[in-house]
Amino acid sequence: MAQHADIVEIVAPREAMAGDRVDITVRIKNLYPATIGIMVGGAQEYGVAPWPGIEFPTNWANVLGGVTQSFSGYFTMPYRAVKIHAYSYYYAEGTWHFDDEMIRTIDLAAVPESELSSIEIISYARR
Amino acid sequence: MNGVYLPSQFGILFLPLAAVQVKPGDRLRVTCRYSHIGKGETVTLYAAIGNSGWAGFDEILHGSKSISVPEDTSWQYREDYVDISITSAISAGIYDLYAKIDGAIPEVISPTLHDVVEVLAEIPESEFGEISITSYAKV
Numbered sequence: 001m002a003q004h005a006d007i008v009e010i011v012a013p014r015e016a017m018a019g020d021r022v023d024i025t026v027r028i029k030n031l032y033p034a035t036i037g038i039m040v041g042g043a044q045e046y047g048v049a050p051w052p053g054i055e056f057p058t059n060w061a062n063v064l065g066g067v068t069q070s071f072s073g074y075f076t077m078p079y080r081a082v083k084i085h086a087y088s089y090y091y092a093e094g095t096w097h098f099d100d101e102m103i104r105t106i107d108l109a110a111v112p113e114s115e116l117s118s119i120e121i122i123s124y125a126r127r
Numbered sequence: 128m129n130g131v132y133l134p135s136q137f138g139i140l141f142l143p144l145a146a147v148q149v150k151p152g153d154r155l156r157v158t159c160r161y162s163h164i165g166k167g168e169t170v171t172l173y174a175a176i177g178n179s180g181w182a183g184f185d186e187i188l189h190g191s192k193s194i195s196v197p198e199d200t201s202w203q204y205r206e207d208y209v210d211i212s213i214t215s216a217i218s219a220g221i222y223d224l225y226a227k228i229d230g231a232i233p234e235v236i237s238p239t240l241h242d243v244v245e246v247l248a249e250i251p252e253s254e255f256g257e258i259s260i261t262s263y264a265k266v
Binding site for chain 1: 148154158160165166170198200224235237243
């Protein structure tokens with residue numbers, strides 16, 4: 001149970017194809033009755049060590065009491081299913097304190113059947 | 128004028144395609160660009176020379192070959208070529224050109240390029256008709 005920075009939700013696709021960029025949103029609620037600094041972090045768990053991170057271009061914000069803040073992040077889908085770990089921190093007494101964790105699994109999407117959409121002749125020459 | 132549109136650092140570039148001259152015994156190499164997504168598969172790349180008309184494309188010569196398209200998890204442009212052998216089955220003249228991938232009902236078919244192949248008349252075998260003395264002198 002979070003003390004101040006409660007991770008409410010991870011918004012992410014159920015599956016993604018290897019190599020695709022996966023966009024996620026982590027929603028964190030400030031349980032404290034006044035404004036505090038809240039930071040987000042993330043990692044990917046799929047069998048490699050150390051766990052690769054998740055990029056959050058804006059990874060912290062001053063959040064009003066009782067308000068839920070959304071943080072957008074992204075990573076590149078690996079060649080297997082991945083568990084994404086989202087972490088929350090709050091700022092107090094001059095430092096960031098770890099507070100909450102949420103995990104969500106993203107499955108590896110199957111490659112679709114082969115499809116061709118166009119063809120054009122770009123050159124021709126006598127051989 | 129026939130041509131193709133190619134992406135470049137300056138935007139879309141129009142590359143005009145001029146007619147090519149061929150004669151029996153030559154091969155015409157037709158290079159195509161196509162877009163693909165999904166699992167890898169082997170398909171047939173096919174190109175033909177002939178005449179395009181209201182009833183469709185009347186093929187005279189064609190070439191084909193199998194190509195292996197690799198797996199693409201997003202749309203990718205790929206290039207490959209097919210050769211058409213020029214034989215005496217085609218007479219001298221100006222012809223059209225098109226390409227497709229797979230079978231009688233193609234998965235994809237290219238726009239037809241009009242009047243881009245000029246087939247030259249076959250040069251006949253060596254032959255002598257007559258001979259006559261045109262002069263004689265002391266040397």
